[in-house]
Amino acid sequence: MSGRDIVIVGGGIIGAAVAFHLACAGEGERVLLCERAAPAGAATSLAAALVGEARENLNLLPLVRQTRADIAMLEADFGEHVGLAEVGAVHVARDHAVAALDRLAATMRAQGVAVENLGASDAQARLPWLDAASCVRRLFFPAEAYVEPYLLASAYLRAAQRRGVACRTGFELAAVLVEGARVTGVRSSAGEHIGADVVVDAAGAWAALLPALLGLALPMAPVRSQYWITAVHSLFPRAAPIAVIPEARAYARPELGALLFGLREESSVAVDARRLPADLAGFVFDGADPAGWESLSAGAPALRSFFPALDEVGIAHHVSGPSTYTVDGHLVLGGFAGLAGLFVASGCNGAGIACSGGIGRVVGELVRGQEPFVDPAPHRPDRLGYCDPFAPELLARCAAQRSAKRSG
Ligand SMILES: Cc1cc2nc3c(=O)[nH]c(=O)nc-3n(C[C@H](O)[C@H](O)[C@H](O)COP(=O)(O)OP(=O)(O)OC[C@H]3O[C@@H](n4cnc5c(N)ncnc54)[C@H](O)[C@@H]3O)c2cc1C
Incomplete structure (x- = not known):
């Protein structure tokens, strides 16, 4: 495991939380987070940022609990302040x-x-x-609580950087490079090549775009x-x-x-x-x-x-x-059968701030080949086989998933 190069695409709260969990478990990997604009400037900065446990989807509960544990750790061990308002x-x-x-x-x-x-x-x-x-x-x-989402994402990223994660901003990735059945790197939109054993796609509402270039579909919009x-x-x-x-x-x-x-x-x-x-x-x-x-x-x-x-x-x-919703209400977490080294962390169904810590942890564990702390099977990106992420029917199903939520 040690010595591998890992590239994270996207510096929103999900990319930052994945970087934080990879850095905290530190097994000698080199981690580079690439963000084309400023970190936490897209969906993350817009969120109402409720981070409560009271949800009908019990699959999300351990993920939310991990976020709350991360917040406590970021405040106690890293001196961060994330604007947690535990108002009930x-x-x-x-x-x-x-x-x-x-x-x-x-x-x-x-x-x-x-x-x-x-x-x-x-x-x-x-x-x-x-x-x-x-x-x-x-x-x-x-x-029940809410946070300042920009502060929480920044806290994850700063803590990750203090543990050795490198961050490039203003740096857009245009392609994931593959040889045979494994990832070998990424190419920036300016034509720069970076070698990588693992790419984590945390590009939020844009996350379907890079896998689509490889013929891989994410069931979300x-x-x-x-x-x-x-x-x-x-x-x-x-x-x-x-x-x-x-x-x-x-x-x-x-x-x-x-x-x-x-x-x-x-x-x-x-x-x-x-x-x-x-x-x-x-x-x-x-x-x-x-x-x-x-x-x-x-x-x-x-x-x-x-x-x-x-x-x-x-x-x-x-x-x-934009919030990314999926056709079945599960997230989009993990890798693809038949392609080693590509992982996705997205499809948050309006709960990406609340679940950020849990998503960061489970994706970190999957990247390392460890037993994940929650069952990732319902969230596999390829769980539904191929479904065109740009087809009007898929968009309609994802929109219906949001409309069917109990609240918010
Ligand atoms: C109005 C609103 C209210 C919400 N309220 C809540 C709430 O109360 N609770 C909650 O938990 N969630 C809420 N959400 C959802 C939450 O905001 C998202 O789930 C979360 O921010 C997703 O984070 P992300 O990191 O995946 O995406 P983003 O924050 O969008 O980050 C993705 C990043 O990837 C970068 N990127 C994309 N493509 C590339 C590329 N090719 N190269 C380099 N960088 C790239 C983008 O620039 C962006 O910064 C809300 C969302 C909205 C819009």
Whole structure:
């Protein structure tokens, strides 16, 4: 194992977390992370960055727990500050979502996650903007949290660099080089060749592009995620809990005296990864709804019934960006049968910040040929055989996967 050359493509949170885990386990490999722009400047910097455990997909739980362990380590051992706000989350339901919330609470309790019932007045005091009295269930998950995603990604990368990982920015990779059935290196868009035994593709929404040049397909597509930030208002205490409202297809968290809220569209919008520019500034997913107003007005009636002051507080910002969703809700982690040395770390289904540490760890273990700490089989990139990552049917299935999520 020692002496191998490993190239990581992409300096978002996933590339940084893979670099961190490779560096921490340090078996003498030389690790180079290549980022074409600035680290953490793409999807990572846009994320709402909820890093909670309360999820229906139990496959993600150990990955999220690893992220939380990494955050503790980055803060204690590396002196990093990642803006962790452990404010807890209040999940509410009023009608058809009650049974699902009860199931989630039972599942989480069985996994050792703390869950408390909140009275209406208690919930109202914590979330002054929420019509708490109208909710039938108000469950509080005290360990739920959010982070500053740019700080967490930077912390992973700085810690990796302190343990010997090299980083080149402004450096775009154009091809993975292969001889026979194994990877031998990469070529930059400027024509530079770098030898490598292993390439880890952590290129986020663009991750399908390099494997496609080798005839390899990833079962994922970039899908629009978006949220809005209100004006600053006294209804939004700075240390309020996160709110999760499945019946409004919404989540919300404090944002510096304002409220950041995400809405999941009934019909999400996916894009062919080849159409996604390297610089996301100004990129529009949906020409018919460039600034998200249509989505907001479609979601507003349901949200307003939980958030009666929605129309009074004023919207200050709209943020949208690509999250990679897969056709089956699993991630895209690991290698390909028949090609040694190429690994992918992507397909995060809107949970890349929350799962970053676990993804970094499992991909590091796979690269080293070690027994992974979670079963990677459901996440294998080639689990569905060949499915064209740019075909309209695949894009539609990935968009539907986002729309079917319980919240956020
Ligand atoms: C609006 C929104 C809200 C979100 N909210 C949450 C949330 O609450 N919780 C959560 O866990 N997740 C959330 N996500 C998802 C999360 O942001 C992503 O899962 C995560 O950031 C993915 O990280 P990444 O490193 O894979 O991708 P990115 O951060 O996009 O990084 C990929 C990097 O690869 C680089 N790159 C691409 N191609 C090349 C190449 N050929 N050569 C060199 N470099 C290359 C890019 O420049 C980029 O910097 C949200 C996403 C969005 C858009």
